[in-house]
Amino acid sequence: MKKKWITHITLLFVSLFMAYPILWWVSAAFKTNEEIDSANLIPHYPTLANFAEGWFAIPGFTFTHFFVNTFELILGVLFTTLVSCSLVAFAFARLDFPLRKFWFSIVLITLMLPSQVTLVPQYDMFNAFGWVNTYLPFIVPHTLAGGIGGAFFIFLLVQFIRGIPKELDEAAKIDGCSWFGIYFRIILPLMKPPLVTVAIYCFLWNWDDFLGHLIYINSVEKYTVGLALKMFVDANSAVPWGQLFAISLVSVIPAFLIFFFAQRYIVEGEASSGLK
Known part of the structure; x- marks a missing residue:
């Protein structure tokens, strides 16, 4: 005792x-x-003056504008991630195509590839496309099941789909369902727990992606919350630390609420996918 x-x-x-x-x-x-x-x-x-003064501290903008920008970016990323990763995972788990195991191994290998390795080539490519200072460098890779956490999300969903009995697919085929019909009518409705987990992780990781936002977004009008907070720190003038701490505290509230109210879905999604 x-x-x-x-x-x-x-x-x-x-x-x-x-x-x-x-x-x-x-x-x-x-x-x-x-x-x-x-x-x-x-x-x-x-x-409480730090909160009021900090909210209007950026000339010409309020932090409402930056929060709206951040949510617009993340919602675009979130939608494309859920659609693309679930489709790719369904293909790896259910379809039989040439070199399936090889391509799935390649996807898993990218989990071990540091993002800094691809940073410069990606920037050169997106700059050549004219996508710098837009949200396309964040949304388009997720449309192709890439971007932040793409390989992990695919692996998570593949593990879950493999646990769904294939007899459901065979019954659907007998009723005349195509592969897309099986995906939309059978697999997708059963994938709620891991999809919620993917959505939570995607939101949190993209909310915290300060480096990516710093590299690709140049104009203040398109700044996210993290970039706007950076504007408080000016080497040529006194830093309003109270305002900076106050608004940074507000900036973590959405991520905190998402995690606090959805943590049981994270546990449920990972447990049902065989990840402990």
Whole structure:
């Protein structure tokens, strides 16, 4: 019993130690600029002015504009990812075509390929297409089951489809269904758990894709939330740290809510796909 208490107390202190930066960040959002450097965790004079002033801090724009931009980009990516990855996964799991195992191995190998390796070639290609400063470099690769997490999503969905009895396909064929009919009428309705998991991961990873947004988006009008936050930091002037912390706190709320309310779908989707 004594060892159990020691373990719990140790874990509590470690948790508080790890959570301290987050607690300081939340606290700093309510501090004045003069109080930011203080060591106290609880603000002496808490204020909500950082949120109001930070929301209108970018000349000519509000953060409503940047949030709308971000959601437009992510919704486009989300829709194309769900459609393309589910179709590719269905093909690998159910169709018998030449070199199927070889091409599936190639897809899995791309999981081990760092994104930095393809960064420059992709930029040169998209620049030649005239896609720089548009959202096409993010949406088009996902249309082809590529982009951030594409190979992982395909693998996740393939594992789930392989667990669906093939007798359902055979029964549908007897009733005159084509392969597309089997996909739309049989497989797709059964794929809700892994598709929800894919949607959550796709949202979170693209919401946090600061590097990709920084490389391909140039004009302030098309900035996402992450790029807009970067504008607070100016080497030639004083940084309004209180406003920066306040708006950055607001910027994580959508991702936090998505994960908080949908975490059971993540567990359900991964468990039903054989991934533990």
